[in-house]
Amino acid sequence: MKRELQETADGSHTLFIPEMDEHYHSVNGAVQESRHVFIEAGLHRQEKKDITVFEVGFGTGLNAYLTLLDAENEDRSVDYFSVELYPLDPALVRALNYGDMICPEKKMLFTALHSAAWNEPVKITDHFTLHKIQGDNNSCTLPEDMDLIYFDAFAPDKQPEMWSQEIFDRLYAHTSEGGILTTYCAKGVVRRMMQKAGYSVERIPGPPGKREMLRAIK
Structure with missing residues (x-):
């Protein structure tokens, strides 16, 4: 698929896929969206010091980079x-x-995250070990006891196969007690699938340009 580099409202880049008519991030600000949805609503709400994070969609590596920097600053x-x-x-x-x-x-x-080998653990810093899995979220082996899940797949109307009951059931089974799942999506059908899987789900304020998002807790 062709990907075009574009600048978002906060000056940070995103990628646009003409074939899907879809952006990797919000055009209202890629960095501020990632910080709001995944760092502030997810990482900063997980009280455990040492955690396992699972991200659906490595993409540009932005979420991983922000998480790495936060781990360095917070000594976790x-x-x-x-x-x-x-x-x-x-x-x-x-x-x-x-x-x-x-x-x-x-x-x-940031460069190290992208140059790291796939399908094997790579220690990027003393605080951050990366496991990049090249494969399909529907069939790859999931880590056990996930404390935090960044569900950052393309929108349900663009990539419906990534938003199924089977996927949320599977994620729930591998989530630790007190584990958190965050996503920019606020669709009712997605919230109901998360609830059916077993999560307690809340609608919370979304990032700039989006009224709401979802946070689910086991």
Whole structure:
């Protein structure tokens, strides 16, 4: 699939897929969306010091980079698993401005996330170990006792196969007690699937440009 680099409202980049008419992030601000949905509503709500994170969709690596930087600042240990079926071309990764925009003095860590080998654990820093899984979220092996899940698949109307009852049942079975799942999506059908899986689900304020999002807790 063709991917086009675009700038969002907060100055950070996103990618656009013309074939799907879909962006990787909110055009209202890629970085501020990721911080709001996954870091503030998810990572900062998980009280455990040492955690296992599972991300649906490695994509641009933005969520992983923000999580890594937070782990460094907060002195917490993160075992980070992320599944991606279609990894980005290295030239496109180099064009993304997240490293320079978010933390120039640690931008080499953004590069390290993308250059890390697939399908094996790679220790990026003393606080952050990355497991990039090249494959399909529907069939890959999930880590046990996931404390935090970033559900960042493309929108349900663009990628319906990623938003099924079977997927949420599977994620719930591998979520630790007190584990948190966050997603930018606030659709009622998605909330009901999460509830049917067993999660306690709440609608909370969304990032700029979006009224609500969902947070689910086991």
